[in-house]
Amino acid sequence: xxxxxVTPDPFVLVNYDSxxxxxLIEKVASRVGVPADVDIAIExxxxxxxxxxxxxxxxDATGGGQGRVSIWCSGGNFEHPQYPRRFDxxxxxxxxxxxxxxxxxRLGGFADAPPDSELSERQREAWDAxxxxxxxxxxxxxxxxxxxxxxxxxxxxxxxxxAVYERLWGADTITWADLDAACTETAAADERxxxxxxxxxxxxxxxx
Amino acid sequence: xxxxxxAEELARDSRFVRNKIEDAVFDPRHQALGKRDMGSAKLDxxxxxxxERARALMHGIFTGEIQALEGAxxxxxxxxxxxxxxxxxxxxxxxxxxxxxxxEISVKLGDWMGSEIGExxxxxxxxxxxxxxxxxxxxxxxNRALEGxxxxxxxxxxxxxxxxxxxxxxxxxxxxxxxxVTHVKMGSDWLRRLTADDPERRxxxxxxxxxxxxxxxxxxxxxxxxxxxxxxxRRFRELAGFTDDELEELVKVSEExxxxxxxxxxxxxxx
Numbered sequence: 438x439x440x441x442x443v444t445p446d447p448f449v450l451v452n453y454d455s456x457x458x459x460x461l462i463e464k465v466a467s468r469v470g471v472p473a474d475v476d477i478a479i480e481x482x483x484x485x486x487x488x489x490x491x492x493x494x495x496x497d498a499t500g501g502g503q504g505r506v507s508i509w510c511s512g513g514n515f516e517h518p519q520y521p522r523r524f525d526x527x528x529x530x531x532x533x534x535x536x537x538x539x540x541x542x543r544l545g546g547f548a549d550a551p552p553d554s555e556l557s558e559r560q561r562e563a564w565d566a567x568x569x570x571x572x573x574x575x576x577x578x579x580x581x582x583x584x585x586x587x588x589x590x591x592x593x594x595x596x597x598x599x600a601v602y603e604r605l606w607g608a609d610t611i612t613w614a615d616l617d618a619a620c621t622e623t624a625a626a627d628e629r630x631x632x633x634x635x636x637x638x639x640x641x642x643x644x645x
Numbered sequence: 646x647x648x649x650x651x652a653e654e655l656a657r658d659s660r661f662v663r664n665k666i667e668d669a670v671f672d673p674r675h676q677a678l679g680k681r682d683m684g685s686a687k688l689d690x691x692x693x694x695x696x697e698r699a700r701a702l703m704h705g706i707f708t709g710e711i712q713a714l715e716g717a718x719x720x721x722x723x724x725x726x727x728x729x730x731x732x733x734x735x736x737x738x739x740x741x742x743x744x745x746x747x748x749e750i751s752v753k754l755g756d757w758m759g760s761e762i763g764e765x766x767x768x769x770x771x772x773x774x775x776x777x778x779x780x781x782x783x784x785x786x787x788n789r790a791l792e793g794x795x796x797x798x799x800x801x802x803x804x805x806x807x808x809x810x811x812x813x814x815x816x817x818x819x820x821x822x823x824x825x826v827t828h829v830k831m832g833s834d835w836l837r838r839l840t841a842d843d844p845e846r847r848x849x850x851x852x853x854x855x856x857x858x859x860x861x862x863x864x865x866x867x868x869x870x871x872x873x874x875x876x877x878x879r880r881f882r883e884l885a886g887f888t889d890d891e892l893e894e895l896v897k898v899s900e901e902x903x904x905x906x907x908x909x910x911x912x913x914x915x916x
Contacts, residue, residue, distance in 0.1 A: 450674050484677035488697035512674075513697075519662040519766045521672060583759025587696045594810050629810030643683075643693045 439466055440476040450483045451512050451522045458515070458529070465533045466506075468575060470541040477506040477540070482644070485511035487518060491643045493553035494536045496543045506540040511643055527578065534577040538568035546612035554644075559620045562591035563605055567616065570606035581606070592620070593627035601626075648723045649776065652769040655715060660763030661708075666770055670864070670909060679907065685871040688801050690809035698874070699805055699814075700758045701765055706798060707751035708767040713795070714744035716775025716787050729780045729839075736831045743824045750817050757813055774857045781839050781846055785854035788832020793882060793895075794861050795825040800878035826885045833886030859898045864906025868899035 441462045446455035462477055471477070478499075485491070492510035499505040514532045517525035542564070543550065553561065566588045573579040588602050601619050605611070657663075688698055717740040720729075752762065774786045799822040806815030840847035862868070867875040877899075879892055 450677060484674045484681075486672070486674050486678075488701040489694045490697045491693055511694075513694075518764050519664070521664070521668055521766075522674075580759055580761075582756065583700075586700075586757070586759040590690060590696045590809055590811070594812060627810075 439463060439471060439473055441466075442476070442478045444478070444480045445483065448481070448483050448512075451516065451524075453481070453483070453512070453515060453524045457524065457526075461526075461529060462533060462537070465530060466537050466540075469534055469538045469572065471506060471537055472503060472544065475503050475506055475544065477508070477537075479508040479510065481510055481512050481515070483512040485513050485643055486521065487513040487516045489513045489643055492532070492536055493644065494539045494543070495552050496540065503544055506537075506543075508536060508540070509644060510536070531572070531577050531579055534572035534575070535565055535568045535579070538572050539564060542568070542611075542613075546610070547616075548613075550613040550616075557620070558591045559623060560616065562588050563601075563616055563620050563623070566602055567605040567608060567611050571609060574609070592623040593629060595626060595628065597626035598623045646722070649778065650715075650719055652773045652776065655712075655769065655772060657767075658763075660761075662763065662766050663769060664766040666768055670906060686874045687871055687876065688805050688874050690805060695805075695809075696758075699802070700755075700760050702798070702802065702874075703751065703754055703758055704760055704765040706795075706802070707748065707755055707762075709771050709791075709795070710744055710747040710751050712769065712772035712775070713787070713791065714741055714748060716772055716783070716791075717741045717744060719775060720780060720783050720787075724780050733780070733835050733839075736835070740828055740831070743828065747821050747824065750821060754814060754817055770860065774860075777853065779846075779850070781836060781850045782853045784832045784836045784839070785850040786857045788828055789836065790854045790857035790861065792825050792828040792832065793858075793885070793887070794867065794875075796822065796829060796881045796885065797867055797875050797878045799825055800881060801875045822881065826881050829882070829885035829887075855894070855898065858895060859902050862895075862899040862902035865899060865903030867895075868903070869896055872903075873899065 441459045443455040443459045443462075448455065458479070458481070462479060466477060467473065476499075489511050490513045492508060492514055495507050496504040497507045499507075510532075515524055515529040517523040517528070539547075550556075550564075556564070566584050569579045569581075569584040573581065584606070585599075585602060588605075589598065592598050592601070601623050605616070605619055608615070685692060688702065689695065692698070717737045721734045721737045721741070724734075726734075755762065755764075771791055774791060775783055777783050777786055799818045803815055803818035803822060806812075806818055836847065836850060840850065865873055867873055867877060869877050877892065877895060882892060
């Protein structure tokens with residue numbers, strides 16, 4: 438069983454329980470394929486509410502072996518949309534499923550992917566779309582239209598971009614090279630005068 | 646049928662949850678965030694979490710449209726023809742038709758953006774501003790203040806759609822924006838007509854408008870600076886009958902609202 442550490446412990450600005458979050462991470466990590474001997478450290482910035490949702494998922498060398506999964510995310514990731522400061526069990530499970538699928542990717546066919554802070558918005562949303570599709574097929578209650586909107590906002594609105602999305606969503610195996618090629622494809626099809634290009638923009642000014 | 650219908654009794658199904666504005670104002674995270682440089686708050690596709698900000702705002706627009714429909718509907722019914730001219734009621738009835746259409750458009754835009762009806766909590770203070778017992782106060786509080794805010798919000802969302810290349814969002818917001826300009830213009834015109842011989846009543850109504858404007862500036866939600874998510878749509882407000890002085894006053898009200906909200910939040914944290 439992976440060792441999970443949660444920061445902060447306890448939470449003081451939101452009504453989250455570090456133990457509950459840690460247990461949920463253990464459960465989801467196992468289901469999406471993070472190896473049992475890989476430790477997971479998550480740091481939640483509890484001052485950042487909805488809708489400021491952002492996360493970084495990386496693998497660092499701490500602990501030796503395959504490394505350790507290191508997640509930074511805003512508290513808004515796990516916040517109930519109807520009740521401020523309340524933990525949203527169902528929503529948190531889905532967000533963790535996507536993030537931990539990406540963590541499992543980094544331990545496999547995405548070893549050569551840049552760290553999350555260096556991903557473009559286009560790459561990040563494409564990766565999220567792929568991970569969300571796989572999480573959905575594992576039975577997690579992913580809202581596909583929401584994933585599609587995020588993807589379109591970053592990759593463009595149009596039939597060619599939508600076709601790439603369908604491919605990413607439906608793929609059960611994918612590598613960093615595949616994903617990077619898909620993003621090159623959407624960039625070529627993106628007709629917007631100023632497409633979203635800011636590197637790491639998903640959390641650029643949110644993460645301190 | 647009941648007249649002067651209270652906000653607590655508005656009909657909603659189980660998907661909707663209401664919360665209070667105080668919950669947001671007294672959220673302890675505000676003070677922590679206030680100490681950080683968060684960059685521009687303007688709704689812009691290149692800002693972090695832009696998709697989630699836009700979705701949350703779009704849902705707020707949706708619930709606002711429901712309440713605007715309810716408010717205009719009440720005004721057609723709450724007053725008899727000794728209190729308001731029939732033609733004003735007809736204008737309110739036309740506004741109901743517009744707001745109904747806006748509700749449907751907002752639901753479809755929510756679908757487009759991956760949202761669900763009731764996903765985010767609703768606050769009913771928009772409808773509460775539509776409960777004044779003087780119809781002239783409803784014209785200023787709802788048509789001029791709240792529908793004026795709708796002009797700012799729709800214009801901001803339209804720009805967001807254009808900047809992000811989202812043809813559906815930009816198109817829908819543009820159509821709704823056109824209606825809002827008409828609603829504000831109706832408020833401006835009826836206010837002038839109904840208070841032509843009663844300057845005191847007009848001043849009371851405009852004071853109510855200032856109060857609602859301050860409430861809806863929501864601690865700096867609307868303004869003309871980078872830290873304001875929603876920007877004042879000057880041109881469209883001019884078309885709707887706002888004078889230059891009124892626009893300057895709105896900017897001032899927004900700044901005051903922001904300062905008051907920060908002071909209130911700090912006081913709560915210190916207590």
